[in-house]
Structures are given as structure tokens and as C-alpha cells.
Amino acid sequence: xxxxxxxxxxxxxxxxxxxxxxxxxxxxxxxxxxxxxxxxxxxxxxxxxxxxxxxxxxxxxxxxxxxxxxxxxxxxxxxxxxxxxxxxxxxxxxxxxxxxxxxxxxxxxxxxxxxxxxxxxxxxxxxxxxxxxxxxxxxxxxxxxxxxxxxxxxxxxxxxxxxxxxxxxxxxxxxxxxxxxxx
Numbered sequence: 001x002x003x004x005x006x007x008x009x010x011x012x013x014x015x016x017x018x019x020x021x022x023x024x025x026x027x028x029x030x031x032x033x034x035x036x037x038x039x040x041x042x043x044x045x046x047x048x049x050x051x052x053x054x055x056x057x058x059x060x061x062x063x064x065x066x067x068x069x070x071x072x073x074x075x076x077x078x079x080x081x082x083x084x085x086x087x088x089x090x091x092x093x094x095x096x097x098x099x100x101x102x103x104x105x106x107x108x109x110x111x112x113x114x115x116x117x118x119x120x121x122x123x124x125x126x127x128x129x130x131x132x133x134x135x136x137x138x139x140x141x142x143x144x145x146x147x148x149x150x151x152x153x154x155x156x157x158x159x160x161x162x163x164x165x166x167x168x169x170x171x172x173x174x175x176x177x178x179x180x181x182x183x
Contacts, residue, residue: 096132
């Protein structure tokens with residue numbers, strides 16, 4: 001995969017996706033700490049200091065670079081409200097595969113923002129990073145996340161069972177191939 005050392009914020013019709021900044025931590029913490037949101041996302045610490053540390057760790061990575069996630073804050077273009085965050089990372093040991101993750105504040109869910117943001121990330125990954133496959137994982141119970149994956153054109157590839165900390169949960173893997181978008 002290509003590495004983007006000159007990343008510029010992504011713009012959609014209604015949104016601006018830019019690298020997350022330490023000043024975003026309080027807003028991100030407020031929705032990621034919501035128990036209903038937290039049960040579906042993968043950050044262990046959702047307090048502002050923990051999120052600030054995650055943002056700092058991700059800030060040194062260039063998009064497409066191996067070794068972890070790159071986090072973007074999702075803001076409304078009109079008014080600048082932070083409505084959620086999206087992240088992406090190369091899949092370890094799978095060249096050309098980019099994983100995407102997304103979390104929207106409950107106050108902004110149901111407005112199509114997640115679909116718009118994830119669509120922009122996938123288009124960027126295919127066009128700029130040279131990714132061949134975009135992949136999203138979700139809990140099988142997270143119907144909203146599954147709908148976003150389906151709305152951007154991803155298809156269900158696998159249902160699986162995962163055990164973590166003595167708990168078992170059902171998951172799904174969705175994918176979209178570049179040739180399905182740009183034949």
C-alpha cells in the first residue's frame with residue numbers, strides 16, 4: 001500500500017474529516033464513554049486523557065504506513081461541530097487490505113454522517129493509498145454499523161465467534177473490493 005506523507009483533510013458534501021487533535025479528546029470522550037456506544041467500539045480507555053494518549057500515538061503515523069490506526073475527527077462543514085470519528089489501518093499481513101472503523105456521537109446518528117464519512121475514507125484508501133480491499137468488522141448486534149457497511153457497498157463475508165476476557169460475542173466481517181467500485 002502507498003504511504004501518504006502529505007495527508008490533507010477530506011471533504012464531503014456536509015463533512016470535513018481531519019486528523020484528530022488533542023483538543024478533540026473531550027468531545028470524543030463524551031460520546032465514546034456512553035455505555036451504548038462503548039459496548040460496540042474497541043478503545044479500552046474512553047476518558048479524555050486516554051483518548052488524548054491514543055490521538056498522540058496515532059498522530060505520528062502516516063496514512064498507509066504499517067503499524068496501527070490513523071484517526072480522523074468528523075466535523076460538520078457548516079458550524080464545525082465534531083460529530084464522530086473514523087479510523088483506518090492496514091490489515092496486518094494482508095497487503096492491500098485497509099480496515100475501517102467508525103463511531104458517531106448519538107446526537108448525530110441517523111443523519112447519514114457515518115455513511116458519508118466511511119464512503120470518503122474508502123474512496124481515499126482506493127485512490128490515494130492504492131488499497132484493493134476495504135474491510136469493516138462489527139458486532140453482529142450492532143445493526144447501525146452493519147447498515148453503514150452495507151450502504152457504502154460492502155458485502156457480508158463472514159460471521160464469526162470471538163472470545164475476549166472470558167466473554168463470547170458474535171461478529172461480522174464486511175468487505176468492498178476496489179474493482180467493485182472502479183471496474
